[in-house]
Amino acid sequence: MAARTLRPLILICDDELPLRELVKAVLGDGYRYVEAEDVEQAQEVLKESKPEAIVLDVMLPGKSGLEFLSELRAKRRNKEIPVVVVSAWQSADDQRTALSAGADAFVGKPFDPKDLASVIEALIAA
Amino acid sequence: MIAVSALGAAAIGATLALFFVANARLKSANTESARAATVSAAAFDVRAAVVSIDVALQQVVEEYNPKSLAQWRRASRSWEGPAAALERAASASNDRQERRAHALRAEIRSYIDDYGEPVVGIAKVSPSAVRSSVAHTEGNIRLDQIVTDTDSVARNSAVIAADRSAAAGRLADQATIAGIVALVLTPVLLILLGLWLARVVADPLRQTVAAASEVAAGNFDVRLNERRRDEFGELAHVFNTMTESLAVSRSELIERADSLERSERHKSELISMVSHEVRTPLASVLGFTRLLLERDLPEEDRRRYLGIVDAEATRLAALVSDFLDARLIEEGRFSLRREPFDLRSLVREQAEVTLGHDENHELELELPDEPLQIDGDRARLAQVVGNVLSNAVKYSPEGGTITVGAAEDQGHARVWIADEGTGIPPEHRGQLFQPFYRGDAAAAGIPGTGLGLAVSRRIVEAHEGRIGFDPLDRGTCFWFDLPLEAAAANGGR
Numbered sequence: 001m002a003a004r005t006l007r008p009l010i011l012i013c014d015d016e017l018p019l020r021e022l023v024k025a026v027l028g029d030g031y032r033y034v035e036a037e038d039v040e041q042a043q044e045v046l047k048e049s050k051p052e053a054i055v056l057d058v059m060l061p062g063k064s065g066l067e068f069l070s071e072l073r074a075k076r077r078n079k080e081i082p083v084v085v086v087s088a089w090q091s092a093d094d095q096r097t098a099l100s101a102g103a104d105a106f107v108g109k110p111f112d113p114k115d116l117a118s119v120i121e122a123l124i125a126a
Numbered sequence: 127m128i129a130v131s132a133l134g135a136a137a138i139g140a141t142l143a144l145f146f147v148a149n150a151r152l153k154s155a156n157t158e159s160a161r162a163a164t165v166s167a168a169a170f171d172v173r174a175a176v177v178s179i180d181v182a183l184q185q186v187v188e189e190y191n192p193k194s195l196a197q198w199r200r201a202s203r204s205w206e207g208p209a210a211a212l213e214r215a216a217s218a219s220n221d222r223q224e225r226r227a228h229a230l231r232a233e234i235r236s237y238i239d240d241y242g243e244p245v246v247g248i249a250k251v252s253p254s255a256v257r258s259s260v261a262h263t264e265g266n267i268r269l270d271q272i273v274t275d276t277d278s279v280a281r282n283s284a285v286i287a288a289d290r291s292a293a294a295g296r297l298a299d300q301a302t303i304a305g306i307v308a309l310v311l312t313p314v315l316l317i318l319l320g321l322w323l324a325r326v327v328a329d330p331l332r333q334t335v336a337a338a339s340e341v342a343a344g345n346f347d348v349r350l351n352e353r354r355r356d357e358f359g360e361l362a363h364v365f366n367t368m369t370e371s372l373a374v375s376r377s378e379l380i381e382r383a384d385s386l387e388r389s390e391r392h393k394s395e396l397i398s399m400v401s402h403e404v405r406t407p408l409a410s411v412l413g414f415t416r417l418l419l420e421r422d423l424p425e426e427d428r429r430r431y432l433g434i435v436d437a438e439a440t441r442l443a444a445l446v447s448d449f450l451d452a453r454l455i456e457e458g459r460f461s462l463r464r465e466p467f468d469l470r471s472l473v474r475e476q477a478e479v480t481l482g483h484d485e486n487h488e489l490e491l492e493l494p495d496e497p498l499q500i501d502g503d504r505a506r507l508a509q510v511v512g513n514v515l516s517n518a519v520k521y522s523p524e525g526g527t528i529t530v531g532a533a534e535d536q537g538h539a540r541v542w543i544a545d546e547g548t549g550i551p552p553e554h555r556g557q558l559f560q561p562f563y564r565g566d567a568a569a570a571g572i573p574g575t576g577l578g579l580a581v582s583r584r585i586v587e588a589h590e591g592r593i594g595f596d597p598l599d600r601g602t603c604f605w606f607d608l609p610l611e612a613a614a615a616n617g618g619r
Contacts, residue, residue: 016406016410018407018434018437018438019406019410021410021431021434022409022414022417022434025413025414025417025427026413061486062523062524088401088406088409089398089402109409110408110409110410110413112416113413114420
């Protein structure tokens with residue numbers, strides 16, 4: 001089962017369990033998933049593994065998703081990992097803030113499953 | 127300055143008075159001169175009359191006949207007119223002159239009666255006897271005396287007139303000097319008066335104009351000096367009162383505008399917060415529905431996804447009704463369903479529901495052994511405890527202990543919930559219970575509507591209770607008091 005071990009790893013960081021479930025259901029069996037409820041857990045995950053992409057919520061308990069993103073981009077390690085910010089805050093301002101913090105893509109909540117899937121596919125392929 | 131002006135006015139007045147006095151004196155001196163002339167003329171007439179008396183007497187002595195006798199008779203009466211005129215003129219000068227004139231008249235009469243008439247009588251019987259030198263000498267002495275006295279009256283009048291004239295002249299000189307001084311002094315005084323008026327009237331006017339311009343330019347801190355006890359002091363007082371009331375009105379307007387602006391900002395924050403809170407469950411509902419519609423999923427996954435959709439849709443419905451409910455309570459449009467119950471058990475339940483599964487926070491319960499019976503709406507009070515507890519959790523994202531307690535306190539039941547969180551900055555403390563007020567929460571990314579504490583206060587106050595908070599060294603302690611059942615019953619519902 002060599003092909004199985006090669007499936008890309010995706011980190012889903014969202015404090016809402018249904019949303020994490022939704023992302024997994026949308027992206028399907030083609031990926032492996034690791035989940036985090038807040039920034040602290042996401043940082044723990046990054047110590048042990050190197051995901052191919054991160055799906056990141058903005059409003060998290062404690063540190064916000066964007067703070068985590070800025071810190072990630074500032075470090076040497078893992079700074080190249082593509083990040084999709086998924087947020088219910090989706091005004092033009094919010095999108096601009098996310099992109100300037102280092103996001104590769106922005107998807108607003110609620111989203112069309114196909115949109116999220118194609119964004120992730122495109123980022124991993126690149 | 128008023129004293130100087132008064133002095134100037136007095137000097138000018140004195141000068142004018144001096145002029146009037148000098149003028150009067152000059153007039154009186156003129157009158158005196160005219161009188162002296164009259165006296166002199168009268169004295170001359172008297173002298174002439176006396177000479178003609180002497181001549182007539184000599185005639186009688188030389189040749190006693192009817193003709194010389196008739197001349198004597200005429201002469202001895204003709205002096206009376208001029209003598210009376212002299213006495214009238216002399217009496218106008220002074221008493222001494224009058225006495226002199228009077229004495230002169232008596233002298234002449236005495237000369238006629240005591241010397242003239244006896245000589246005429248003797249001349250009738252013995253003409254040679256009257257021609258003797260003794261009688262003649264006696265007549266001459268008397269006559270000389272009369273002439274001397276007549277001259278003396280005239281001379282004294284002239285002296286008096288000259289004295290008056292000299293005094294009037296001196297006074298006129300003084301008046302002239304005073305006039306010159308006044309002439310020089312008047313413009314100086316006028317200039318000083320002008321300067322003084324400028325200081326007294328123009329300066330305060332200028333200051334008032336400057337202050338009014340400042341106020342017009344929007345500076346309401348400007349004040350005029352109210353110390354003066356005249357109309358300008360009054361004006362300054364009225365001006366200051368006006369400026370103060372303008373400043374108050376303006377700050378009230380600014381405050382109102384600020385409050386409107388704050389309220390608008392809160393509302394727009396609320397709208398974006400509500401849309402966020404709604405979108406999160408909506409994302410699950412829509413996402414899973416799409417998946418179910420578009421993909422052919424195994425039965426197991428279908429059921430699980432439908433379960434999530436159901437739960438999220440229920441959450442959405444609860445969110446909307448909570449929000450509407452909060453609005454109704456916040457606007458005071460709600461009623462209480464009161465029943466007696468144990469507040470202690472409600473606090474324990476809520477604490478366990480909220481914090482039972484929270485791994486981030488540690489719960490410390492401080493509950494009494496005896497029940498806390500109150501008469502109230504259990505569901506609404508559960509909402510209050512739930513609101514304050516969820517705030518304690520939300521505003522202590524780093525975790526820590528949350529202390530939840532209840533106790534009896536002076537006829538009241540007190541409930542407290544203390545966290546070890548970020549605390550409330552002093553600038554937000556006054557407005558914490560205002561609807562939609564969230565302080566820095568929106569900026570810090572802490573979710574909420576800003577209605578929780580406003581609603582809690584409404585509910586607690588509807589129970590005749592009080593709600594408040596005390597800042598702690600670390601975190602905040604919220605509390606509320608409710609009347610115990612006995613106290614509520616005594617309150618007479």
